[in-house]
Amino acid sequence: MSGNRVLSIDNLRVETKSGVLLDDVSIHVDRGEVLGIIGESGAGKSTLALSSIMLFKSGCRPTSGSIELCGQSLMELGTTELETIRRTRASYVAQSAAAAFNPFYRLEDQVTEIPAMAQKLTSAQRRRMAVELFEELQLPDPRSFGRRYPHQVSGGQLQRAMIAMALINQPDLIIFDEPTTALDVTTQIEVLRLIKKVASTHNCGALYISHDLAVVSQMADRVVVMRNGKMVEQGPTRQLVDNPQTEYAQRLVAHQGDGTYATANGSDETLLDVRNVDVGYGGVTAVKDASIRLGAGSVLALVGESGSGKTTLARSIAGLQPARTGQIHMRDSVLAPVVERRSFDQRRLIQYIHQLPDLALNPRQTVRDVIGRPLSFFYGLRGAAAEQRLLELMEAIELPATYLDRYPASLSGGQKQRVCIARSLAAKPDILICDEITSALDPLVEESIVKLLTRLIKDEGLSILFITHNLGLALRFSHKTAVMQAGRIVEHGDTRTVFEQPQSDYTRSLIRAVPQLREGWLDGFSADAA
């Protein structure tokens, strides 16, 4: 083994009582190298990453194989020795910085905790170390930044503070576990560029875990594709992107391409016309003077970053958060701001699907109860007639009829979202409001859900208001796109036009920030921005 090898995991197998989490996995990382690990949720990415510092969830344990960090075998070490290794050799950067910082302590106390435990430096020296790192990570006001508590800084800043925390012990290996997944695209790009810079200047090895192939392709020198605890494929990044060998990797790469789903153009007949709507709660106005149009049989994508007011606008259309001013027209009628004052039929015609099916499904109701409720509520269907309709709906969402008697807990994330779609379809609506319905799903599952929606538009004559922060998805799936920023619609038009000739600076910056597979995209970013 070369002296530059930082991490070397060979034939690792990790088991729980009920199954195998990792099976015959071998990876290695050299100094100055970034190894990308990509795969769906449950593929074993995080288990693999944490096993490099011998940290396993309770009930999991390695049953065979070897783990070597900086030439030292970790398998035989005791707890105290492992803790020393973790303090001195490796660092971990977690997905959600907001949850990974202890709310009780100031940032600098957490960032400098390991040097403080070592007791080799004075507190002034430790503070200086932290300030230098805050400067390097371009945090605002680095001298006083560390005096703040986690809840007092933004998500992007917290993520950078966590990278500072990871660097403070000058580790040989840094584990980045989906470090930008919780961030908006424009924030993500800043953090990605910092990580890339840090990884090269600090001369350590890095593991970079993500479910986003485009991000990994920009960050990693080599990539490992994981699925169901096994390594599917590994190789240099360019080779894997340009010439994937396995079918699974080919699908992952193809998903990043720009095939479109949207088929026929929606008709020009306006189904939903939202005019100059203001929505707010308390003293806050979350949506200002927003106007959008949804054509019959078409998909309108509503895109923007978190906090831009997308969901609030959608909730005002559904009557859940009444608009203060402005009007909402559906065909020839004007909708009352509050759902209680809308007619039975008006309520039936607009159905809402939420981001997290886990929260939208009652865990104690079977699929039959969930889908059957709107059938009896809107149509009074019982017995055989209801059963007939239930079977039709299960067919429409491509789930076997035997699933009717299952509980949500026994369904996968994608299947749960299908059940939510079926519940909405049961009302035979004209308009589906889909609020980030695929953002909690893995890319290939997302693709299957979007294909399902595409078919439903044709078969059921649906129109869809599709809220997403995923611009690539909006481009592929929608006919029209509206872009929201800070509560205002800054752009609204044909999707192709919006993406090819964006009119507002904000839309341009959003589109530019979407990670691409293209080689050197991230490195070229700063040059473009200038």
Add this chain to the structure above:
Amino acid sequence: MTLFANSPVKSFVVARVASGLVSIFFISFLVFLGTSMLPGDAANALLGQNATPETVLALRTELGLDQPLPVRYFHWLGNALHGDFGTSLSNSQPVINLLVPRLINSLILAFSAAVIVLPLAVGVGLLAAINRGKAIDTATGSISAIFLSMPSFLIGYLLVFIFAVKLGLFPPLSMVRSSASLPTWISALTLPVLTLVLVAQAHVMKLTRAAVLGVMSSDYILMAETKGIPRNRIILKHALPNALSPIVSICMITMAYLIVDVVVIEAVFNYPGMGKLMVDAVAYRDIPMVLACGVLFSTIFISLNFAADFLAMLVNPRQRLPRKGN
């Protein structure tokens, strides 16, 4: 409050003190209403065998019992606000003079118990959390459950039986005068304090353990583990501070319990505290005394509840500090 200027703490304190005062007034009215509905009245009770319709009527007039309830209430309230809780019917002394020494006795008992039980139970709870699933966790859990399930008077009598009757180490009754010497006090207090400690420890211990373990599943605990922080330090420095809010709350509520709910213990040990005073007052229909005790108990309870929420807020930076600024 300059320390907390512009922070959410100030408005919290103002709002809670105001609502606490309203509660105390409301409770005082309820207690007043309740005592007025007691069967029989003070005049009858006072006169006992000597009660004739004439004497009862005369005494009722003298005591003001012939006036309508709201009038009597506001009359009483006006005096109470000036510190005058009336004259004890059974003792003919000002209520306040009888009450204060008894209150002090109760506080001595309660604080002695609190000083022992709170650190002990929090410590044992932590120990159980650190050794989750091990023998010490099971053992402390079972022992605390045994004392939790036993009625407090039974624990009291058991202790008396063992330590006073069989071993003769402590007096079976705890009747002390305030002029008694310190060793006498300690000797008299040992058994009632021990009883209270055994009764009160379970909730504090179990809640401490549950709160710490609940925090242990947080992302920031995993983060601390990846940093290589030893487990004991993780529990003490990363988990415990975030579990403080519920622990502080249960400690304050336990304090309130110790002061207010000692009625039974004081009766068992014949200890001259407020609980026993109130029980006797009810028996003798000593309405002014019952009223004063009721209002005092509820004031203590409300104050400690407020203290619980206030301290819980102070130990939580997210509630103590605004989102923006330093």
